[in-house]
Amino acid sequence: MEDCLSKKIEITVSEAEKRTGRNAMNMQETYTAYLIETRAVESQNEGQCSPVDSLWRRYSEFELLRNYLLVTFPHIVVPPLPEKRADFVWHKLSADNMDPDFVERRRIGLENFLLRVASHPVLCRDNIFYSFLTQESGWKEMVNETGFQLKADSRLKALNATFRVKNPDKRFTELKHYSDELQSVISHLLRVRARVADRLYGVYKVHGNYGRVFSEWSAIEKEMGDGLQSAGHHMDVYAASIDDILEEEEHYADQLKEYLFYAEALRAVCRKHELMQYDLEMAAQDLTSKKQQCEELATGTVRTFSLKGMTSKLFGQENPEQREAKIKVLEEQIQEGEEQLKSKNLEGRDFVKSAWADIERFKEQKNHDLKEALISYAVMQISMCKKGIQVWTNAKECFSKM
């Protein structure tokens, strides 16, 4: 098995830059461009510093790439992009897309996306993806030339299938259920986390008020003065410490967000299965009715009511030649239909097999990543507690000297 792209080249999204340009309607717009750097891995091992290739891409190009992957590989759980707009923000964070902190976190998210695709056994082999990383000009045209937009299933068709499909694979139904639950629970968690962060920020910052009062108070005290003054300083340190703590937590939130968006990718695969299954069921139904029609015409018995049948009864039967012609047409259609049904069946089974393989891969990845995320959260809490212990130990010492 050939190695994933990620083993051959090193990919980083190293910089973000504000740009102004003209959009499709010739109006001026500001956007951020991201620098993608790639470097071959092998030559590094030989002790040489291999050259870095780089090009600039903006968010909309990432979106185009992802949409292409979604359509081209419907059986794959395609990694999600970082959010387009800042969501689940607590008050200190800005919801502004141009905010440097948001841009920075997005840069990391985009790099993560590229690494995910590059380490996916199927996706990493795609040419368009490789060109995205290496070919700055003409890439957009290349993608559009694949005509992938035409291959995309319409939303309406997909919705219709979801409601009408009779026998979808149970595993996909369960998976869809799971992805709904996952999405709901993670977004709830992120919302509450943001509120908790807000409150925690408030608790820490309000302690900063002690610093100034203690200092002013210490001016009128003789014995208590030193203790007050130095305690105030520690309160300032305490109040300031929350900024770094919450910034780190933001990365944790981003890890959860990735899986929030992954839920949608899971649902996309389920939808594709439902669509294919519905297609299959419709084709089978159509074939059955044609066979029935054929039988009726051949034997002359009308088993099912049909308007055509009625009208021919009322306005006169067809002659035997016409009937023969009809039967022949139907037999041809039935033949075609059976071949189509066979291939659709095969397609469907292949889809289920390969989709499920990727879903298993995804599950393992998800379990690993989320467990690590939870552990990193615990590590963050531990660090926060240790900082708190240090500050309050110092403060206690100062207070006891008052």
Added chain:
Amino acid sequence: DASLAEANSFSPSMPTSPASMINQYKFEEEPELRDLFITVDDPESHITAIETFITYRVVTKTSRSEFDSSEYEVRRRYQDFLWLKSKLEEAHPTLIIPPLPEKFIMKGMVERFNDEFIETRRKALHKFLNRIADHPTLTFNEDFKIFLTAQAWELSSHKKQGPGLLSRMGQTVRAVASSVRGGVKNRPEMFTEMNDYMETFSQKINVLDKIAHRIYKEEREYFNEMKEYGPIHTLWSASEEDIADSLKGVASCIDRCCKATEKRMAGLSENLLPIIHEYVLYSEILMGVLKRRDLIQGELDSKVDALASKRAEKDAITEEIGKLEDKVECANNALKADWERWKQNMQYDMRSAFTNVAENNLHYYEECLATWESFLTSQTVDLHVEEDSEDQ
């Protein structure tokens, strides 16, 4: 500490922790020297045709000979405490009389007598009486003794005696009159310093009061959000298999930290907040004491001025001046001594209150640390060694 345990033994209904006991009882001298022990408890509601009010049980145990009995139990209402305070102020105008809890709290009071309010008031009344008992002069005040020992009807009849409303009004008028002259110009340096100190102290303690309340509020809001945070992880674990245990572990950690935060909040409201509030009241009391000293001095000053202008009653005025000079000297000395005592107590109270805050925070963080560390251990036990060292 055996004596503290003793002090606790006759107040079974009082839920005081050892730490707050130390705050309430031990101010300066060793507790073994105390011969007067007072508790305030058992609030009871009384409903009459005209009004509803609360009485508190006041239990006194003493070995003093001037008390007929060694144990007393009486019921007192807030009005009675107010009476006692005003009598003490009257008898000792330049002593620092401890603060009484306020009549009512302005904001956020729906019902005048909700349980939290009554309990806060009870604790403050308890402290009030004990502070008087600890005061070297006030503890021997006659009205104080009557307050502790007299039955309800005895107290009412005693209250009716003594200088009536009119004479008290007369005092106030004289006080206002001499305040015009102020007694400020001849004020000894020491008392000017005291005044300046109190002005700044008063400002700072009021700001501290606001800060402390704000911190409490923020901690409570944090607690409210945290309550919701843990359960979400449990809910999530229901949809998962492999990571269900980790999620449940996180949920339980968050819940335990939540409880720890509740403890921290309680510590704040039981310790720092009441103490700072008392000193807010103290700062008003002290400004009042300084004013009263100035008034007494003002009386002397106005007599001295009168002597300069009225040659006729020279002898009489000179005699009056003599008396007033003594009065001023007594007042000054009393205040000076009490000031030193107050400052020492204030220093002690502040030190112990803030140290207690630091300790509460330390306990909070230590408990949270232990919780998360044990979770981490449980998670990394079965992980790859590589990942283990990465976490560290």
